[in-house]
Amino acid sequence: MDLLIQALEKISPLPDECRDAFLSVWQYHDVPKDHTLLRENGIGDQLFFLEKGVARIYYHKNDKEITEWIAMDRQFFLSITSFFERTPSHLAIHTLEPSQLYSIRQADFLRLADQFHPIEKLLRKMVTSSLILSQQRMDSIQFESAQQRYERLLDASPGIIQRVPLSYIASFLGVTLETLSRIRSHRH
Amino acid sequence: MDLLIQALEKISPLPDECRDAFLSVWQYHDVPKDHTLLRENGIGDQLFFLEKGVARIYYHKNDKEITEWIAMDRQFFLSITSFFERTPSHLAIHTLEPSQLYSIRQADFLRLADQFHPIEKLLRKMVTSSLILSQQRMDSIQFESAQQRYERLLDASPGIIQRVPLSYIASFLGVTLETLSRIRSHRH
């Protein structure tokens, strides 16, 4: 649980009295490769922390599979849409490598946030980071070419190419597999 | 100040003792049409509440003017990028009609959030709404055609066409003025 604690404390420090209450509602999962952590239509109002491994969050939109996020070691991740209960949210989570991770239910998080100011603050900071990421991603989709988005991804997550099939990366970048393939053949 | 209080309480109730402290840090502005509320490179870490009127938040990105948001009556708005101190943030705010609005500095908001749990919670909820909006907008940019985005805007803000020049709307929708014009000539 050390990595989780570290990651949390880095966002916002937690006094002892609420740290224990908080940690007790996280659930640990140790799963193999290609494991479905959450099937589509499952209860998806969870926040995850990936201790080690790779996981993909995705959903279907008119028959097509959309990769919403690819998480790698030591990242928090969630389906924003479903964590804050909105639209489709038929999300699924799937590991791409053997993985160890933690999850917490939205309801538990909110209950503790009401009870403890420091947890509320932690939550606020997490939502804020998420918002900043969301804005960055929107900016990237709106103003950058597929080429530039690909290069940005390589920068942000070197090694992702070796660990994740191109079809998922394409969908995460918001382009077709064919376009991604062409981008790659130009650059290298 | 009634409309502001109502809007705040609707997000999250504020007990009396912190409501007064909170309200005291908001600043009121009554400005004419075409007023520059915030010039580019000004201090932009503010959250606004538009009591009445129309305002546009925009910034420059390689010489081009990008309309980040168009706010109308009774909306909160902010430059997410600059409120949470990130990248360019050379934002400007400009009224398109005579307007009455309130502003609060990020530093004041954060200070009070630290002091009062209910204000922290309010902030968390505001950031959450912002995140949800951001996601919706990203989704819209990524998966919808310019046509669909335009129709969605008409739905969400009927009357916006009469109150805001098309060039601003185009930039807000992420298309050129010419494309918007063509979309409009097809539909009506």
Place this chain on the structure above:
DNA sequence: TGACCGATTTGACATTTGTCAAAAAATCAG
């Protein structure tokens, strides 16, 4: 090894949107 299967690449063509230039329409000042 060799046939097979999924992943990736390539090709031909269509679609959407952007760019630049000019025309038309609307708005404004005097």
Place this chain on the structure above:
DNA sequence: CTGATTTTTTGACAAATGTCAAATCGGTCA
């Protein structure tokens, strides 16, 4: 009301990406 200015529309063409189909690559397994 009229000419000047600004806003919006239209046209011709280019660029980026999508779509569909086929070819190729890589690795697996019997």
